[in-house]
Amino acid sequence: MANCCASIESGKGRHEDGEPIGTNAAGEQKMDVAAIQHLLLERICLLKYKPGDQLKEAKLAREFGVSRTPVRDALNRISHLGLIESRNGVGTVVVGLSGEQIQHVYDVRLELACLLGKLSPITPTPDHLNALEDLLARAHIMRERFSADDYIAINHELNALIASMIGNTILRAMWLQLYVQAASTWHRVAETMGPDVVDALIDELNDLISAVKRGDAESIGHIQRVHISYGYIKVKTVFGI
């Protein structure tokens, strides 16, 4: 889970990869395209790759123990999200969405949240409840001692949990897509905000747990909407929109 040896070079510091920096060269097992795709997206969401970072096909290929082809395939499959951009002769860079695009993403997320409970929601199971309470416990721990990485991880898992309650497969796919598009921005904002965001997260988790206990799937979307709106305001402040 805690993969700390991302194959990446940040911004300016072009320090000529001298082969084995942190990557245990032959230690990685072969991954297929789907796994690579998932991993790359996760690294973008979790800020292991930040806007401006350069994703080099050859280096990723070495890390994953495959050739450039599967890596290229994975990059192509996530290209439609607008989070990476490949330019011939230059490289493939992670791009941050423009202020306008962020606004568009959030505007749509606010509207889609209301649909979560409307379009064939999945009734939460005890597993869902347990997962939520686990996240709440972790959030409480973090309240004592803030960690941006932990906050990001909890937020990430929470989103996956919410998505698993969306019965409409198309809506779920869009929900996940919008999350991915917003995640990098929001997490960078949350980093700068510090512990303040934890309280909001705890409030949200408490609301969600309460709704799940009542079996009130309808409310989950609206709780999400509140949380998204909260994040939107913070994002707007930082970006001066």
Add this chain to the structure above:
Amino acid sequence: MANCCASIESGKGRHEDGEPIGTNAAGEQKMDVAAIQHLLLERICLLKYKPGDQLKEAKLAREFGVSRTPVRDALNRISHLGLIESRNGVGTVVVGLSGEQIQHVYDVRLELACLLGKLSPITPTPDHLNALEDLLARAHIMRERFSADDYIAINHELNALIASMIGNTILRAMWLQLYVQAASTWHRVAETMGPDVVDALIDELNDLISAVKRGDAESIGHIQRVHISYGYIKVKTVFGI
């Protein structure tokens, strides 16, 4: 526009492509990945490729005058739509969405339609009006003498026109994605329905023209919603949902 020599083999008839059937071998100019991607999607929407058809990378590569690599890239970039499926050793086939998936697509489309006028719509220009009136004229001509291909083409262009009035780029992308996902199904239904659908299309175009003349961007989404609902009912009848 009227490209009638699609590189494709339908269903069973595996008639051993003997090189030059209808494809002017070297006549095609080189296309880049984006163009190939656009063309493939259009062919799926316009029923040049129907569910069950096999898209062979090598054959497409020959048609477009490139190697398999750009074709594979294009296929990868549209794979997230769920309209094609590649299986090792078998081939890449066009897949029709399941009944449930169609339902999900239409349920979301109905909701998104209401947002068209809500999230930063673009005020229609005289160009939009002219385009709509052109489509209406073509629809009236088709009323005399029905042509499934013409109906499909008009519907296709209309959708692009509507999309061009969506200011929120994210919403526009989703709108286009949902159209592509629904297009193949709806157009196959429309084929079987025959001339009946033309009257509905004319009604819709008249409503849209009226709204555009009033400068009523808000209404466009709701007119779309009515039209989508009309199609949904027909689709449900055919698919017995």
Add this chain to the structure above:
DNA sequence: GACAGGTTAGCTGTATGCAGCTTACCAGTG
């Protein structure tokens, strides 16, 4: 004639070499 098993054709997945394009770097000149 029906059926079982091997064989073969053909497809996608992968690896790899080459071409084209950018950019950083460095030497030469004012």
Add this chain to the structure above:
DNA sequence: CACTGGTAAGCTGCATACAGCTAACCTGTC
């Protein structure tokens, strides 16, 4: 010292050969 021009390194885009897999076909047998 500032600036310009050339050069080289490195990246993605593309082409191609090969490996692995699947399914259809054909032959031999009962």
